[in-house]
Amino acid sequence: MIEVTNVQHQFRIGKKGSERVVPVLHDIDMRVEEGEIVTIVGRSGSGKSTLLNLISGYIRPTSGRIVVGGRDVTALSEGEWADFRLRHFGFVFQSFQLIPSMTAFENVELPLVLQGVGERERKRRAQAIMERVGLESLGSHYPGELSGGQQQRVGIARALITEPPVILADEPTGSLDSENERSLLAMIRELNRERxxxxxxxxxDDQxxxxxxxxxxxxxxxxxSGYSYATGGYSL
Structure with a gap:
């Protein structure tokens, strides 16, 4: 599903002519199989978010190769990446990234608007997803009227609305209390198992x-090396 091969990335900082190169990722190799839940841990500054941004095409690797769903996406143009991203990925963020001037329902259906899906079909699918995440009665509320846990559920619904094969999540529970974190993790397990x-x-977070x-x-x-909870052992 996702293959990262010999990927390196570095940032250039400073003014042109006196730039300084800052290496961030070194020779990254990893593979995520279809239907897996893979978590990546590491201290702040270890390169976790940079790796996620490379996989989702928001930045390009300095060198190496990235393949998603059998397609080499390393050299896609910005326009090609925008279309690919919309159809293959759902995103969940720590800060929710909801549009405050839009209702929960409007936030959820927005990816379908961008895909050009007709209004009737958009409404049907958005309502079904809102029910799936337990927010069917809160569709008319704005993000500022929702709790942190409810906002993250809206984010999950928005990520699911296009029925993407992959969901990328960056610290998805970082803004949640313990109860809402447990609820969100249970939902992720269910979605992985059912779909x-x-x-x-x-x-x-170890949890x-x-x-x-x-x-x-x-x-x-x-x-x-990575730890496999299925086998109870470590592997490269």
């Missing part, structure tokens, strides 16, 4: 990491 959705989750079939560790921009 075989592939999840790639960035986290620093979140434990829901993965495998957990990979980034340390100083290098991928270390």
């Amino acid at each position: 075989s959705i592939t999840f790639l989750i960035i986290t620093h 979140v990491a434990s829901i993965g079939h495998r957990t990979l560790t980034l340390r100083d921009g290098r991928m270390e």
Whole structure:
């Protein structure tokens, strides 16, 4: 489903002519199989979010190759990436990233608007997803009127609305209390089990990491051995 091969990334900082190169990721190799939940852990600054941004096409690797669903996406143009991203990925963020001037329902159906789906079909699918995440009675509320847990559920519904094969999540429970975190993790397990959705989750939380079939560790921009909860052992 996702293959990352020999990926390196570095940032250039400073003014042109006096730039300084800052290496972030070194020779990253990883593979995420269809239907897996894979969690990536590491300290702040280890390169976790950079790796997620590379996989989702928001930044390009300095070198290496990234393949998603059998397609080499390394050199896609911005326009090609925008279309690919809309059809293949759902995103869940720590800060929710909801549009405050739109209702919960409007936030959820927005990806379908961008895909050009007709209004009648959009409404039907958005209502079904809102019911799936337990927010059918809150569709007319604005994000500021919802609790943190409810806002994250709206984010989950928005990520699911296009029925993507992969959901990428960056610290999805970072803004939630313990009860809402447990609820969200249970939902991720259910969605993975019922729909075989592939999840790639960035986290620093051991509780979140434990829901993965495998957990990979980034340390100083290098991928270390991963722990498999299925086999109870470590592998490269």
